[in-house]
Amino acid sequence: MEATQQDVLTAPEEQEAIELSGSAALLEALIVEGVDTIFGYPGGAIMPIYDALYDYKEKLNHILVRHEQGGIHAGQGYARSSGKVGVVFATSGPGATNLVTGLADAQIDSTPLVCITGQVFAHLLGTDAFQETDVINITTPVTKWNFQVTDAEQIPEAIAKAFYIARTGRPGPVLIDITKNAQIQKFQFKGYQPCNHIRSYRPKPIVRPQFIEQAAQLINEAKKPFVLWGQGVILGSAEKEFQAFIEKAGIPSAWTIMGVGAIPTDHPLNVGMLGMHGNYGPNVMTNECDVLIAIGMRFDDRVTGRLDKYAKQAKVIHLDIDPAEIDKNVQTTVAVWGDCKETLPLLTQAVEEKQHTEWLQKFHEFAQRENEAVIDAELHPQTGEMTMGEVVDQLNQLTNGDAIVVTDVGQHQMVGCRYAKFNQTRSNITSGGLGTMGFALPAAIGAKFGALDRTVVAIIGDGGFQMTLQELGTIMQSGVNVKIIILNNRFLGMVRQWQELFNERRYSFVDIQSPDFVQVAKGYGIAGKCIKEREELQSSLQEMLEHQGSYLLEVFVTKENNVFPMVPQGCSVSEIRLK
Amino acid sequence: MSTQENMPQGKQEFNITVYTENQIGLLNRIAIIFTRRKINIESLNTSPSEIESIYRFNIVVNETEDVVRKVTRQIEKQIEVLKVYYHTNADIIWQEMALYKVPADVIAEKAPVERLLRENGARAVVIRKDYIVFETTGHREETDNLIKVLQPYGLIEFVRSARIAIIKDSEGFNRKLREFEREQPGEEVSENEYLNQRDKVFTM
Numbered sequence: 001m002e003a004t005q006q007d008v009l010t011a012p013e014e015q016e017a018i019e020l021s022g023s024a025a026l027l028e029a030l031i032v033e034g035v036d037t038i039f040g041y042p043g044g045a046i047m048p049i050y051d052a053l054y055d056y057k058e059k060l061n062h063i064l065v066r067h068e069q070g071g072i073h074a075g076q077g078y079a080r081s082s083g084k085v086g087v088v089f090a091t092s093g094p095g096a097t098n099l100v101t102g103l104a105d106a107q108i109d110s111t112p113l114v115c116i117t118g119q120v121f122a123h124l125l126g127t128d129a130f131q132e133t134d135v136i137n138i139t140t141p142v143t144k145w146n147f148q149v150t151d152a153e154q155i156p157e158a159i160a161k162a163f164y165i166a167r168t169g170r171p172g173p174v175l176i177d178i179t180k181n182a183q184i185q186k187f188q189f190k191g192y193q194p195c196n197h198i199r200s201y202r203p204k205p206i207v208r209p210q211f212i213e214q215a216a217q218l219i220n221e222a223k224k225p226f227v228l229w230g231q232g233v234i235l236g237s238a239e240k241e242f243q244a245f246i247e248k249a250g251i252p253s254a255w256t257i258m259g260v261g262a263i264p265t266d267h268p269l270n271v272g273m274l275g276m277h278g279n280y281g282p283n284v285m286t287n288e289c290d291v292l293i294a295i296g297m298r299f300d301d302r303v304t305g306r307l308d309k310y311a312k313q314a315k316v317i318h319l320d321i322d323p324a325e326i327d328k329n330v331q332t333t334v335a336v337w338g339d340c341k342e343t344l345p346l347l348t349q350a351v352e353e354k355q356h357t358e359w360l361q362k363f364h365e366f367a368q369r370e371n372e373a374v375i376d377a378e379l380h381p382q383t384g385e386m387t388m389g390e391v392v393d394q395l396n397q398l399t400n401g402d403a404i405v406v407t408d409v410g411q412h413q414m415v416g417c418r419y420a421k422f423n424q425t426r427s428n429i430t431s432g433g434l435g436t437m438g439f440a441l442p443a444a445i446g447a448k449f450g451a452l453d454r455t456v457v458a459i460i461g462d463g464g465f466q467m468t469l470q471e472l473g474t475i476m477q478s479g480v481n482v483k484i485i486i487l488n489n490r491f492l493g494m495v496r497q498w499q500e501l502f503n504e505r506r507y508s509f510v511d512i513q514s515p516d517f518v519q520v521a522k523g524y525g526i527a528g529k530c531i532k533e534r535e536e537l538q539s540s541l542q543e544m545l546e547h548q549g550s551y552l553l554e555v556f557v558t559k560e561n562n563v564f565p566m567v568p569q570g571c572s573v574s575e576i577r578l579k
Numbered sequence: 580m581s582t583q584e585n586m587p588q589g590k591q592e593f594n595i596t597v598y599t600e601n602q603i604g605l606l607n608r609i610a611i612i613f614t615r616r617k618i619n620i621e622s623l624n625t626s627p628s629e630i631e632s633i634y635r636f637n638i639v640v641n642e643t644e645d646v647v648r649k650v651t652r653q654i655e656k657q658i659e660v661l662k663v664y665y666h667t668n669a670d671i672i673w674q675e676m677a678l679y680k681v682p683a684d685v686i687a688e689k690a691p692v693e694r695l696l697r698e699n700g701a702r703a704v705v706i707r708k709d710y711i712v713f714e715t716t717g718h719r720e721e722t723d724n725l726i727k728v729l730q731p732y733g734l735i736e737f738v739r740s741a742r743i744a745i746i747k748d749s750e751g752f753n754r755k756l757r758e759f760e761r762e763q764p765g766e767e768v769s770e771n772e773y774l775n776q777r778d779k780v781f782t783m
Contacts, residue, residue, distance in 0.1 A: 140607055
C-alpha cells in the first residue's frame with residue numbers, strides 16, 4: 001500500500017494527488033461514505049481489493065460469509081436495520097451470479113446496496129475467460145444502476161455515483177463491476193468527493209402544492225377515509241410526520257408487511273395488516289372506504305387481490321416518491337408525487353383535525369370477529385401441539401416489542417408479521433416483494449451488525465432455514481449475537497396450505513425432512529435447544545434471549561395449521577376468508 | 580377465452596422519444612423494459628441529438644396507451660434517461676428510408692428506369708454496369724410499394740432503416756436542450772461558466 005492515505009479525502013481541490021491503486025481508492029471511498037461493515041467473499045478476480053483490505057482491517061469490518069447470497073442478504077439486513085447503504089463484495093463469475101437473488105430482492109423491496117464485484121482483466125472481457133460472466137447484463141434488470149469500471153481513474157466517480165443512486169430517491173441496489181487491471185492499476189488519486197447530483201437523475205419529484213390542496217380537500221370531505229402505508233414511510237424516515245398526519249386527521253391506518261413498525265403496533269389508529277393474510281377489517285374496509293390514502297406503498301397484488309374489484313368505490317390519493325408507481329396498478333384520483341417526509345407535513349397542515357370514531361369502531365368490530373374466529377385459537381391454544389402464533393406471542397411478551405424480528409418466507413412469515421409487536425421503526429425485516437426463502441438467517445446477521453444495541457430474532461421455517469444454513473458458519477466466525485427460532489412444522493407449509501385448499505390435499509413434494517438442527521448448530525459452536533411441549537416454551541424463549549451469544553431454538557409446531565384470514569388468489573379483498 | 584379477449588384492445592402505433600446520456604448498457608436497460616412485458620419493438624433508432632453527449636432514441640411499439648404510459652415512466656426512471664415522450668402517428672411527422680439493389684441489365688432492358696424513379700419518388704444512389712441502388716424515403720407503404728415494383732426485376736437486396744420522427748408539437752425542444760447543455764455541460768465541455776450550477780435537473 002502507498003505510504004499513507006490518512007485524511008486524504010476532505011477537500012479534494014486543495015488535496016495534492018497521491019498515487020494509489022484502484023483497490024485502495026475504492027476502500028478510501030467507502031470510508032468517506034461512512035461504511036463500517038462489508039459482507040463479502042474473496043475470489044480470484046477480486047483479490048487485489050482483498051489485498052488492499054488487509055491494510056484497512058482497523059477501519060472496515062469485513063464479515064466473511066459462507067456464500068455470496070448470504071453476503072448480499074446480510075447487506076440487506078444491515079441496510080434495513082441501520083438505514084445506511086449495505087456494502088457487499090463478491091468475485092467475478094459464480095461469485096457475482098450468486099448475488100442475483102439478493103439484488104432482485106433488494107430491487108423489489110427498495111433496499112439501498114452497493115455491491116462491488118471483481119471482474120476479469122479488461123483485455124479478457126468477452127473471451128470466455130476463467131470465471132468471466134457478463135455481470136452487467138445479468139444484473140441490469142435487478143439493479144437500480146450498474147456500471148463496469150475498466151480503469152482505476154473511474155473508481156472514485158463510479159463509487160460516488162453508486163452511493164448517491166443507492167440511497168437517494170427510491171433506494172435500490174447498485175452494482176459496480178471492477179476489472180482486475182483497474183483494481184491493480186496505480187493512479188493519481190485526488191481525493192474522494194461524494195456525489196450529490198446527476199443531471200439526468202431526479203431523486204425526488206417536485207412537490208406540487210395544488211395536489212396537496214386537492215388531496216387535503218378530499219380528506220376533509222371524507223366520511224370514511226382509510227390510510228394504507230408501506231415501507232416508503234420508513235425509507236423516507238417520515239415515521240413522525242406520518243404519525244402526526246394520521247393523528248390530526250384521525251384516520252384508521254393499515255400497513256403492508258414492508259411498512260409495519262413505522263408506528264407502534266398498539267397505536268390506536270393502527271388497524272392492522274393489509275393483503276392476502278392481513279387482518280379482516282383492513283381488507284374488507286378497503287372496499288367500504290370513501291377515500292383511500294396510500295402512502296409509500298405500491299399496491300402489490302398480494303395487497304390488492306383482484307384489481308378490478310379493488311376499492312372501486314373510493315377516491316384514491318397516492319403519495320409516492322416514484323412517479324412510475326402512480327397509476328401503475330390502481331388509478332389515482334389525486335397523485336401526490338414527492339418524498340413523504342416533505343409531502344406529509346404539508347398535507348398535515350392542510351387537513352382538518354378530526355376523529356372518525358364511528359368509522360374506526362367498525363374496524364374494531366371486524367377485529368373482534370377475527371379474534372374470535374382466528375386469533376384467539378392461534379395465540380392461546382389450550383391443547384394440542386404448539387402453534388406458530390403462540391411462539392410469536394410469547395416472544396412479544398419477553399421482548400416487549402423492542403426486538404428486531406427477521407422473518408423468512410412462508411407461513412411463519414405471515415404469522416410473524418401478523419403477530420409480532422413493534423415499538424420502534426426498522427424492526428421488521430422480511431423479504432416482502434420477492435419472497436426469498438433463505439433470506440432470514442443471513443439478513444438477521446446483517447441486521448445485528450446494523451443495530452448492535454438491539455436484540456435480533458430470526459424466525460425461520462424448517463424449509464427456508466435449510467436454504468442458507470451455511471451462514472451459521474458466519475455466526476460462528478464473527479461471533480455475532482443472533483437469536484434463531486425455527487418453527488418446524490415438517491412441511492413446506494405455505495405450499496402445503498394451498499395444496500390443501502386448492503389442490504384437493506394433493507401434497508406434492510411439500511413433505512420435507514430436516515436434520516437435527518440443534519446438532520447442526522452445535523457443530524458450529526452455537527447453543528441450541530429443541531422443544532415440543534407448550535410448558536417449555538416460555539422458559540426456553542427466555543433462555544434463548546438471556547443466552548450470551550447466538551442461540552438456536554427449534555420449536556415443533558402443529559403440522560397442518562393454516563394461516564387465516566386469507567384472500568384467495570384471484571379474489572377480491574372483500575372475499576377474505578376467516579377459515 | 581372469447582375471441583374478443585384475444586383481440587388487441589385499443590392497440591395502435593406509438594412513437595416513444597427518449598433523450599438520454601451516452602452510456603454503455605443503457606440500450607439494454609431500455610430494451611428490457613419492453614421485453615419484460617413481452618412488447619415487441621417494431622422499430623428502434625438511436626443517434627446523437629443536436630447536443631453533444633445527449634442521445635435520442637425513437638422507439639415504435641404497437642400497444643395500448645395505458646401500457647405505453649406505464650412503460651415510458653419506467654424508462655424515465657432509469658438513471659441516465661433525461662426525458663421521455665410518447666406520441667401517436669398523428670402527432671408526428673415520420674420517415675423511413677429504404678435501399679434497393681437491382682441488376683442493371685434487367686432494369687435497362689425491361690423497365691424504363693426513369694419512370695420507376697419518378698413514380699416512386701426514388702432516386703438512384705449508385706449506377707454501375709452490374710447493378711443499380713435505388714433509395715426512397717417515406718412511410719412503410721411507400722417503401723413497401725417499391726419492393727413490389729422491383730421484385731419482378733430481380734431485386735438482389737433490400738434494406739430499410741428504423742423510423743425517425745419529428746414531433747409536431749415540439750415547440751422549444753432545441754432551445755431547451757441548448758439551455759440545458761449550457762447549464763449542465765457534458766463531460767466533453769470542460770470550460771464553462773455555468774459549471775457550478777449543479778442544482779438543475781433536466782426538464783422540458
